[in-house]
Amino acid sequence: MAYLVVSDVHLGSKSGQYDKFCGFLEWLNEIKNERIIKCKHLGKGEEVKITIKKPEKIILLGDILELWDPKDGDRDNVIKESIKPFALLSDIGSEKVYVVGNHDEALGELREEVDEVALPNNTKFVIRNRHYPDDHNGLKIGNSSYFFVHGQQFDKEQAILAWISRLIGESWDPLGWFQSLFNITSTKKHWKKNLAVFFALFLGGALYWKNILPSPIPDLTWTMFGSGSTFIIAIIAAAIVLYFGLMRFNYLSAALFVIFSSSLLFSGQSSLTAILWGALTGFFALCSVPGVVANTQRKFYNMLKPKDKTAEQIINNGYYKKEKDTIKAGVVVFGHTHFAGSYGPNNETGNKLFINSGCWYGKDIPEDKRYTNTFVYIDEGGAYILRWRGADEIDCIEAFPAQ
Ligand SMILES: [Mn+2]
Numbered sequence: 002m003a004y005l006v007v008s009d010v011h012l013g014s015k016s017g018q019y020d021k022f023c024g025f026l027e028w029l030n031e032i033k034n035e036r037i038i039k040c041k042h043l044g045k046g047e048e049v050k051i052t053i054k055k056p057e058k059i060i061l062l063g064d065i066l067e068l069w070d071p072k073d074g075d076r077d078n079v080i081k082e083s084i085k086p087f088a089l090l091s092d093i094g095s096e097k098v099y100v101v102g103n104h105d106e107a108l109g110e111l112r113e114e115v116d117e118v119a120l121p122n123n124t125k126f127v128i129r130n131r132h133y134p135d136d137h138n139g140l141k142i143g144n145s146s147y148f149f150v151h152g153q154q155f156d157k158e159q160a161i162l163a164w165i166s167r168l169i170g171e172s173w174d175p176l177g178w179f180q181s182l183f184n185i186t187s188t189k190k191h192w193k194k195n196l197a198v199f200f201a202l203f204l205g206g207a208l209y210w211k212n213i214l215p216s217p218i219p220d221l222t223w224t225m226f227g228s229g230s231t232f233i234i235a236i237i238a239a240a241i242v243l244y245f246g247l248m249r250f251n252y253l254s255a256a257l258f259v260i261f262s263s264s265l266l267f268s269g270q271s272s273l274t275a276i277l278w279g280a281l282t283g284f285f286a287l288c289s290v291p292g293v294v295a296n297t298q299r300k301f302y303n304m305l306k307p308k309d310k311t312a313e314q315i316i317n318n319g320y321y322k323k324e325k326d327t328i329k330a331g332v333v334v335f336g337h338t339h340f341a342g343s344y345g346p347n348n349e350t351g352n353k354l355f356i357n358s359g360c361w362y363g364k365d366i367p368e369d370k371r372y373t374n375t376f377v378y379i380d381e382g383g384a385y386i387l388r389w390r391g392a393d394e395i396d397c398i399e400a401f402p403a404q
Pocket residue numbers: 063064102103104151153336337338
């Protein structure tokens with residue numbers, strides 16, 4: 002019984018290690034039974050021999066795809082960078098278990114029949130929404146029990162997302178939502194131009210009504226707030242387009258229809274102009290604001306991200322809450338923080354061993370012992386955190402021999 006775990010490849014992102022990951026999968030494809038590898042133990046400096054058996058299961062432990070922050074904000078880049086890795090993966094004669102992370106959570110909402118795919122080589126590809134296995138007692142390998150979870154669950158910065166999601170009864174993902182809006186072909190192409198039109202319409206409209214409409218409250222410099230029903234109807238029209246357009250894109254045309262037909266009821270030349278103006282302004286806002294968000298959110302998000310935290314920091318800085326932990330397994334394997342390493346077992350971890358599978362993203366920082374292109378290998382003999390540099394060129398970051 003051998004398992005292999007990788008996480009946080011972020012395919013389609015700006016700093017992913019696509020080529021390395023493909024090379025790794027090609028190497029995995031070549032392991033027919035087992036492979037004895039000599040590797041340097043990066044902590045101890047000595048050489049160790051590890052027998053890598055062909056894994057029964059490959060666990061893709063979340064954030065394999067970058068659906069939140071793809072290169073240039075364009076999700077087509079995720080599709081491009083997925084073709085080869087998934088083709089290579091399906092060739093490998095192991096079961097593939099994809100546990101979704103926060104950057105690829107949308108996969109968990111696929112139609113049920115896509116959650117379990119039978120591949121031509123008689124292996125399965127399954128998608129798990131939260132963790133693997135379902136049973137909190139974990140999965141027995143040798144003398145230890147293992148539990149696999151992406152790790153955003155330990156993330157206090159994402160607690161607000163989880164809280165709102167529980168409240169509304171479905172996953173609340175504002176970044177994914179703006180990504181979706183931005184990834185409309187014409188928005189992707191023209192959002193900057195649309196933004197200029199939006200500003201021109203907005204300011205032009207404000208100036209126009211300021212000059213032609215008598216203000217009931219002359220002292221107000223910004224007449225738009227006091228210019229009566231016309232402007233208010235226009236604002237409501239703009240809001241309706243924005244609201245329905247943003248919530249459910251297929252309602253957009255219905256909303257436009259309501260606005261234009263109601264403009265006939267209200268008639269009067271100036272209100273028709275106002276309503277047209279409102280609808281157009283709303284439309285251009287819808288086709289440009291997601292571009293602004295998609296292109297600036299990375300900076301905000303990076304400020305909040307617990308990226309590059311060690312397993313010890315996750316446990317001790319209040320990300321992990323022992324009293325809330327329902328996991329019964331002895332070893333918790335997680336990703337998410339991009340820092341391959343371990344912590345525990347001790348009192349703070351509830352006597353569990355936490356192993357982080359690291360990432361295939363960004364750069365190595367050897368002085369901090371932060372390595373990329375890492376994976377976890379588990380069999381009856383124990384668990385290893387390994388780093389892949391090339392075919393059979395593997396370093397051992399940490400080893401956890403079975404007791
Ligand atoms: Mn993550």
